[in-house]
Each structure stands twice: as structure tokens, then as C-alpha cells.
Amino acid sequence: MVAATAATGMSAPQLLANVTSDQISASPYPHFSKQNALPEDIYHRLDREFPDLAMVLNGRTSYGNNEAVRMSAKQVLGDHRISPLWRSFFEYHTSIDYWRSVTRLFGDFFRQEFPGLETRLGRRFEDWRVIPRGFSGEAEVRLDCQFVMNTPVTHVSSVKNPHVDLCDKIFSGLFYFRDPADTTEGGDLQMYAWKRSPRFIKHRTMSRDIELAKTIHYAPNTYLCFVNSAKAIHGVSPRGITATPRRYINFIAELPIEAFQPQQLNRWQRVLYRSEVKSDGCEERY
Ligand SMILES: [Fe+2]
Numbered sequence: 001m002v003a004a005t006a007a008t009g010m011s012a013p014q015l016l017a018n019v020t021s022d023q024i025s026a027s028p029y030p031h032f033s034k035q036n037a038l039p040e041d042i043y044h045r046l047d048r049e050f051p052d053l054a055m056v057l058n059g060r061t062s063y064g065n066n067e068a069v070r071m072s073a074k075q076v077l078g079d080h081r082i083s084p085l086w087r088s089f090f091e092y093h094t095s096i097d098y099w100r101s102v103t104r105l106f107g108d109f110f111r112q113e114f115p116g117l118e119t120r121l122g123r124r125f126e127d128w129r130v131i132p133r134g135f136s137g138e139a140e141v142r143l144d145c146q147f148v149m150n151t152p153v154t155h156v157s158s159v160k161n162p163h164v165d166l167c168d169k170i171f172s173g174l175f176y177f178r179d180p181a182d183t184t185e186g187g188d189l190q191m192y193a194w195k196r197s198p199r200f201i202k203h204r205t206m207s208r209d210i211e212l213a214k215t216i217h218y219a220p221n222t223y224l225c226f227v228n229s230a231k232a233i234h235g236v237s238p239r240g241i242t243a244t245p246r247r248y249i250n251f252i253a254e255l256p257i258e259a260f261q262p263q264q265l266n267r268w269q270r271v272l273y274r275s276e277v278k279s280d281g282c283e284e285r286y
Contacts, residue, residue: 012088013038015223016101028193028213030109031226035219037175043221049083050177053245056149065154066239071147074134093251094132094143102171106227110170113229114259133254142254150246153239162192162210162235163203165228167258173225173251176218179244186239187218187246198230200262205233206276218246225251230260
């Protein structure tokens, strides 16, 4: 399928269109990852046309160390400063056609992870109505696609410690656009497995309860997506001091209801593990 050819001379890239179900990994939770996710010429054009930090900051003049700043599909789709190729990318990855690729590959995993969710929403995952996030209308799922930058690092830190995404999000993705000039260590996506039954502090975990299962390096043209449930613990490895922002596209599938409830530590456990329960200063907008 092709879009935006008249404006760009290139097809809108479709990240999941050619993936087959045998390429999906079930462990430590259902996911797909790929290096060299797009053909080199398309990737390099997107890389060149990636907005700069000032545009993503959208008028903000101050920001913190290693802070995530975003530009959502709602902002991008109507913004003609963004290149036609990028706008077609955002349009496709917030569309029913993209959702069809998601459910073709992950529909059965959704049914396993969220039994009863189709009944609660009254339709099979495959039949959900789709609207880009931020737009009005009735839909079972709202899709977002965001330019994200992690701001320059002035002291070594992680932008996100191990967590699951919010309970109304069932499918998440990242597509890395590492700056060719970036020589900093870290910023890798780390996927974890539970060593025990899941237990949370809000959406975060304690490191005693999890073990590292897989690392997706922060490398150019690298894509990862996963089913977000109580199993889907992930975080970002600490990043070294650098003036170069970490760049990626963030993909979100958001429901009008919560799909799962993270089991919270009980009062006794919160006292016992109080030094580990304290907020670590990481961003809480999962
Ligand atoms: Fe996350």
C-alpha cells in the first residue's frame, strides 16, 4: 500500500506490513524487534527530516536533564513545517490499516493477556474503531505516534526506570533515530522478566523482583513493539553525559477503559521495602 507518493516521491513506510506471525517473540512478553527496520534510503530521508529540538519543544525555552519532550500526531498531522514523508508516516501509523497489521500479528496475544476485554468493549480487537489520539469521535482504540527527544544529559541518568505503560495502553512501540553524531553510551531499551508474581508501586517495580531478559540497543533504524500488560516490564539504560538528544518515534494504542490492574505492594511490603519504594525522580508519565 502506498501513500503520499505525489508529494514525496516515496511510499509511506509501514513498519508492520511485511512482518509474519512467526517473527513475533512470546518471551519475556509478546514483542517484535528489528534492526534495519526500513530500507536505508527511506530511513536516511526520515533521519534528515526529523524535526530539531526547538520544534519539538514548541516554544518552551527551559527543560530538565534527560527529559522526554514530545510532539504528538495531533500536532504533527496539521503542521506543514513537518515534511510530507513524515506526515504520511504519522497518518499511516494512526490508521485502521496499521491497526489491522497490529491485530493480524498480536490479536491472539491480546486475547490471552486481556481475557474479557473484547466483551467489555463489545467488539473483537480486529473490529475496533480507530481514531488518532487527540481527535474526537467514538472509537475502541486511539492511536498516537509521537516525535520524542530526550534532552541533553548533564549527569548520567535513566529517562525511565523499569515500569509498565499505563493500564489504558495495550500496545506500545519505539523506533530509534539515533543521531549519527551521537557517541554516548546507554539509552538502550531493556526488557525484563518477573522473578515472582507481579507487584507494583503505581506502574513501577523493584529491581529485586525482576531480571533483565533482552536489550534492544539504541541504534539507528531499530524498531521494537510489544503488548503492554502487567508482564511488560521495560526501562531505559542510563545515558552518559551528552549534548546530543536521544531521538525516537513513540507509538501508543490507548483505550477508553483500563485493560489491566497492576497489583500494588501491600502496606506491610511498602514499609519493608521503603528504601526501594521511594520515587527515583524519573518521569512518572508512563
Ligand atoms: Fe514505557
